[in-house]
Amino acid sequence: MTFKKLIPCFLLFISITTFAQETTTKIKFYGFIGNDFYFNSRQNKEMVDGLVQLFPLPVDLNAGTDKNAVPQAELLSINTRLGLEISGAPILGAKTSGKLEADFAGFGTSFYVFRIRQAYMKLNWNKTELLVGQTWHPLFGNVAPGTLSVNGGAPFQPFNRSPQVRLKQNLCSTLSLTAALLYEMQYTSTGPLGPCSVYMKNAIIPELFLGAENKTSHWTNGIGVDYKTISPDTKKISSLSAVAYSQYINSKFQLKGKVIYGQNMSNQLMIGGYGVSKFAADSATAVSYTNFNNVSTWVNAVYGTKFQVGLLLGLSQNLGSSELLDLKKGGKLTNYGYGFYDVNDASNKTQQQMIDRLYRIAPNVTYNLQNVKFGVEYDFTAASYGTIQRDGSVVNPYTVSNNRVLISLMYIF
DSSP: OOHHHHHHHHHHHHHHHHHHHHHSOEEEEEEEEEEEEESSSSSSEEGGGGEEEEEOOOEEEEEEETTTTTEEEEEEOOOOEEEEEEEEEEEETTTEEEEEEEEEEEEEEEEEEEEEEEEEEEEEOSEEEEEEEEEOTTOOOOOOOSSSSSSTTTTTSOEEEEEEEEEESSSSSEEEEEEEOOSSSSSSOOTTTTTTTTHHHHHHOOEEEEEEEOOEEEEEEEEEEEEEOOOOOSOOOEEEEEEEEEEOOOEEEEEEEEEEEEEGGGGGGEEEEEEEEETTSSSSSEEEEEEEEEEEEEEEEEEESSSSEEEEEEEEEEESSSSSSOOOOTTTTOOOOOOOOOOOOSSOOOOOOOOEEEEEEEEEEEESSSSEEEEEEEEEEEEEEEEOOOSSSSEEEEEEEEEEEEEEEEOOO
């Protein structure tokens, strides 16, 4: 983004701040300048030019050489964020607040562009909270790993910000219920057209979430269910996911964990998706789809304040498809999501492979000053690939791994 394009953003901020000083509206400005260097020993499925690293790519041979066995390194400053926290006059007996947050990690004709992260308003009554706008998906929730990496634990942890209408009801001082209606925008399901929001848009029905959470001074425990319907073409497919999580925090120690059973969670940057379970007689038109089922879990421990050490352990396992996958003409399966690849083997034959199991070990060390944060993280992620079968399982599995080193320097304001 050029300086000329940034001028309207700064003028808007100045105007908002000036307006706030003349009214009852209060605005708090926050953000940070992030600089990240990373090294990968192997090519990976990644987002945001590698800042969000998901998993290593499979062996894909070209003249006997694995084209994905290539290391990479890069230094980026696009993990830089600007935000406004806003509070205003009461409406209908409710306290009003909002958030507007953006970073420089979007893609456009000028490569990196200023993009929206969160933009929502909230109304808070005595025991009820109503949120309208874009923010973190309820499956991401209030319990997430404390990682140095921007990926936030993905693909073991759901990672998604979506437009939503969310209602939270406090039943007592510790227990609350949350219900949400969501649509897709930046983090989308995938299908015949690639990743895009059109599949949920054409399905009409929003994604539905219902959860319960109990929070005390040290403990947070919760459960939730999520129901999603998309329309890849003229046919629809519905998916059901569930989450359970727990967190303990005191002044210096944090211990967190989450378990997710998921169907077709590509919009959460998680492995798996869905496939065609029946083709029409012409072997080209999908008649019905079936979900791939997956279970993921992670545990995260962090100790310290000024000097922090942390460890993330993650595991994800493919559980196969709900129904048998149908073969297209030529004997091929049709699947959509993360972790599916057509690769060449040693005989130069194309195989349809997918991730069966994925695990991660990621320790990190962070030094925190008043306005500066410096950290180093080592991430070992291994993926077990195999040839896809009609029941969604794999045969002849093998493992590839990536060694990742991340060095991050952040100035916080």
